[in-house]
Amino acid sequence: MLGMGIKIYGFGIYADNEKLKDLMQSKIAKAPSKPTKEMYQMVIDSDLGMMMRLVIVFSNLTMNMVRKNFDEGLGAAIKKLTGGKNEELTKKIMGEASDDIKLNSGSVIEISRLPGYVLQTKVKGEIVSKVESELLCRAFIYMYLGDDPFDKDAKEKFGASMLSLF
Structure with missing residues (x-):
């Protein structure tokens, strides 16, 4: 997220390498030369636990x-x-996160896709929402690994790490 040329946050995408490897190898017999849309879509559609920090x-x-x-x-x-739109579902990601929470430099927000298509959000170590929704989980991962990702470089790095699992 960029605002007026100022970097607002840094982030990382984390997944269990063994489970990611199993997912990739169950659907793709031979490693492609570069990450494919199919590979990213498998991750988006899967129930694989992942976290954005x-x-x-x-x-x-x-x-x-x-x-x-x-x-x-x-x-x-x-x-x-x-x-279509689903504003009610969209607003659930930050759940009960109070506007009173101070986000100083170094504050951490963790959004995890847990098994069972549960999206859990923690702000500064406190759970502020936990929503079971396959669509919300897919949409959240799509923001980072889909066609128009927040950070193309991060998507490419994640793709390179997927290839290294073959």
Whole structure:
């Protein structure tokens, strides 16, 4: 997420390598020369546990700003996946995260896709939402690994790590 040329947060995408390897090898016999759309789509559609860890860099960030960014990103991802909007589902990712939560530089937001298509959000170590929804889980991963990812470089690095599992 960039705002006025200022880096707002850094993030990482994490998955269990053994489970990711099993997923890739169960569907793809031979490693392609470069990551394919099919590979990314398998991860998006799977129930594989994954986590996005965001570390706040910009000290004047508010929960309202984070919520708005995720609402917009998830809304666009849900529309791409289904052709329609689902604002009620979109707003659940930040759940009960209070606007009073101070996001100082170094604050951590973790959003995890847990087995059973559960999307759990933690802000500064506190669970603020836990939603069971296959569509929400797919849309969230799609924001990072789909056709128009938040960070193309991060998607490419994740793709390279998938290839290394073969």
